[in-house]
Amino acid sequence: MHPFAYHAASSADDAVRALASPAAAPLGGGTDLLVAMKGELARPDLLVDLRRIPGATDITLAPDGAARLGCAVRLADLATHPGVIERYAALAQAAASVGTPQLRNMGTIGGNLAQRPRCWYLRSGLPCAKNGGHDCLAASGENHYHALFTPGPCHAVHPSDPLVALTALEATVEIVGVDGPRECSLHALFDGAARNRHAETTLAAGEYVSAVRLPSTAAGGVQFYEKLMQRGAWDFATVSLAAHRRADGAVRMALGGVSLGPCRVSSSVEEDVATGGLDDDSMDALAERAMYDAVPLTHNGYKVWQAQALLRRAMQRLDPRS
Numbered sequence: 001m002h003p004f005a006y007h008a009a010s011s012a013d014d015a016v017r018a019l020a021s022p023a024a025a026p027l028g029g030g031t032d033l034l035v036a037m038k039g040e041l042a043r044p045d046l047l048v049d050l051r052r053i054p055g056a057t058d059i060t061l062a063p064d065g066a067a068r069l070g071c072a073v074r075l076a077d078l079a080t081h082p083g084v085i086e087r088y089a090a091l092a093q094a095a096a097s098v099g100t101p102q103l104r105n106m107g108t109i110g111g112n113l114a115q116r117p118r119c120w121y122l123r124s125g126l127p128c129a130k131n132g133g134h135d136c137l138a139a140s141g142e143n144h145y146h147a148l149f150t151p152g153p154c155h156a157v158h159p160s161d162p163l164v165a166l167t168a169l170e171a172t173v174e175i176v177g178v179d180g181p182r183e184c185s186l187h188a189l190f191d192g193a194a195r196n197r198h199a200e201t202t203l204a205a206g207e208y209v210s211a212v213r214l215p216s217t218a219a220g221g222v223q224f225y226e227k228l229m230q231r232g233a234w235d236f237a238t239v240s241l242a243a244h245r246r247a248d249g250a251v252r253m254a255l256g257g258v259s260l261g262p263c264r265v266s267s268s269v270e271e272d273v274a275t276g277g278l279d280d281d282s283m284d285a286l287a288e289r290a291m292y293d294a295v296p297l298t299h300n301g302y303k304v305w306q307a308q309a310l311l312r313r314a315m316q317r318l319d320p321r322s
């Protein structure tokens, strides 16, 4: 393992100063970063621990239904916080579905969003599109767990469960860096992830995610997260779905396990689901429409069926007349 120094940042400014070094990396719970370092996927000289920055572990619920989640809020806290469970059930359920209690007790929401893909070609150091090669080795190789929607050479999927719930809840992220703070959508954070040869996020050198923000529309309504796995526990999603019927009647749905970034279901499908009163044929047609642009690889066509099954179930649960 590459030797490294450790610095516990005492403030956001201190973290930004420390992260200005090109060989520095932000540290949350270390459950992915240290494993990546042991596998030589990451070789930082300096780990900048974000967990002691004031406010980094705070869950702040505003009276209007909005919330701010500090980047070092642990997944276990999201899964068990009564206010999060009451307001953002889909997020609490997604956090509760992550790996094991040990991972949830150490893993932070910032690290969960910025974790690297689990593709075995990438993790094994083989010369894939993200490891110095030209092509995605999964495209013509072992691709049972790879993506259905791929706008770039890499066919890996993003492993995060919370990302799927946050996408359906239309969360944004707060980012700090040398040029000061900025806020961006999840879509913008992962823009070009499949084409990016070094990372999945658009974070510039020295920047880190300081918080996740939930808008007031994310609170309440009918919301849930459902995850399909190869085994019953301690596994990544083959496909997952977060769904939200907001208090104003609008529907938002997002899929996991099918792309390397956030994957919102098309707005035309969401609008038709929001009308409710769908019969079986209409639900089948909408589920098919939602997956119309999917491009299965040789071994992952089953994911289309899984996604359609989750979508149909979600339509039944979201129907205001059911």
Ligand SMILES: Cc1cc2nc3c(=O)[nH]c(=O)nc-3n(C[C@H](O)[C@H](O)[C@H](O)COP(=O)(O)OP(=O)(O)OC[C@H]3O[C@@H](n4cnc5c(N)ncnc54)[C@H](O)[C@@H]3O)c2cc1C
Binding pocket: 025, 026, 027, 028, 029, 030, 031, 032, 033, 034, 035, 050, 071, 072, 097, 098, 099, 100, 103, 106, 107, 108, 109, 110, 111, 112, 113, 114, 115, 116, 159, 160, 161, 162, 203, 207, 208, 209, 210, 234, 235, 236, 237
């Ligand atoms: C066996 C196993 C099973 C797992 N199962 C699941 C699962 O079912 N679902 C799921 O969602 N995940 C799963 N994971 C992944 C796990 O959830 C992540 O390892 C964890 O969430 C990462 O959080 P962390 O705080 O430990 O991140 P770290 O390991 O500290 O960091 C991960 C990456 O993010 C960067 N980083 C950390 N914090 C920030 C920040 N605030 N801003 C920008 N970059 C940052 C680091 O530099 C590093 O590149 C599993 C992992 C393992 C090992």
